[in-house]
Amino acid sequence: MVDIHLTNTRTRKKERFDPIDPGNIRVYACGPTVYDRAHLGNARPVVVFDVLFRLLRHVYGAGAVTYVRNFTDVDDKINARAAETGRAIRDITEETIGWYHDDMDALGALRPTQEPRATDYIPQMIAMIEGLIAKGFAYAAEGHVLFEVRKFDEYGKLSGRSLDDMIAGARVEVAPFKRDPMDFVLWKPSEGEQPGWASPWGRGRPGWHIECSAMSAELLGDVFDIHAGGIDLQFPHHENEIAQSRCAHGSKVMANYWLHNEMLQVEGKKMSKSLGNFFTVRDLLDQGIPGEVIRFVLLMTHYRKPMDWTAEKLREAEATLRKWHDMVACVEPAQFPAETVVRALSDDLNTAAALAAMHELARRGAASELAASAQLVGLLDVESADWIYSDVNASIDDEIEDLIENLLEERAAARSARNFERADAIRNGFEAAGVSLTDEADGTSWCPTPNFSPTKLREI
Incomplete structure (x- = not known):
């Protein structure tokens, strides 16, 4: 069996992946808050961890991997969008989930094994919060429930920050009901038209962080193999997840391996609306840029390095894919992907090295191996390559x-x-x-x- 090595944010080392149960590998990735279209930065973790999902399935078997990615469908941003548009919250979240599926499907991403919605797991969140209060890690105040950060000695270990540094450098919500500025909300009261559920602390709704802890525990267990997400989630979201999950379950870890992808830039600059370089996946698709080309560009840079999205990379990706599609169009894929490609992916998901190995296959004319290897990274799916074959089929x-x-x-x-x-x-x-x-x-x-x-x- 191939050995997979992953850089574990928790230990800051590249480690051999040793699953808890090789027949039941469990992976959780933080999903979107569903109030608007996914932008290009949102797409990077989807594609990166889709490759992880594919690699794990290749090595351990398709039935041996459970991949969970959530939808946050209760959030103040959603509430604000509902108030702004006059639309029902459920209508907004349903529509946005549909958009998300359409856009990520266009990038060739497999659907996760399960895609839980936060609002379907409110009872589990309430039960976890009650347990944290009972164990002395959380307290109720003025309709809120807060996690008492100083009760968890290892808070900050994932992000490598001391609590005092976090207080000095972070934007924390100062509120009179907090015992400490760093304490974070597990439950908050709902008023008027805000969505809310009955709880021991009154009608309210969950804080952001508790949902992932409750859903991952329910679907994957108290301790699971891999937790993944963007580096922007490392603090405070993932730090808070670890704190509440470990204190709730009394476990030494929440997940054995933590993977974080770096941020995305556009032509060397941070993507932002003020710079006019902000765009959604749908913007690109509507401009006629094929989803497969977008995926290829996202795979050109190692996930742990900042990625620069450029027009030149787009041109290079499209030219390469056209050449490769021509090679594999009428070829039966090999039974297995090339060893060089599997080895590259097994070395901390090195997609850049995997693409380089595929370029070498193409140079050698190894079309059947190229086809099989491309399938492993989600490329060259002839059945769905409409951007390549639409004119051909029409003629x-x-x-x-x-x-x-x-x-x-x-x-x-x-x-x-x-x-x-x-x-x-x-x-x-x-x-x-x-x-x-x-x-x-x-x-x-x-x-x-x-x-x-x-x-x-x-x-x-």
């Missing part, structure tokens, strides 16, 4: 099919008559027209490539 009508069949019959007749010059001319003509032929015992099959040209076909 193959009954007339073209009849022409191809007639030419194949003419070639077969020429070969039978030992007129190899004409037979070879027809085959060469097919190749120039972007039609691949496969001679078999029971006849010749044909397959169009992305370079298919009806004009050149008619010239044969």
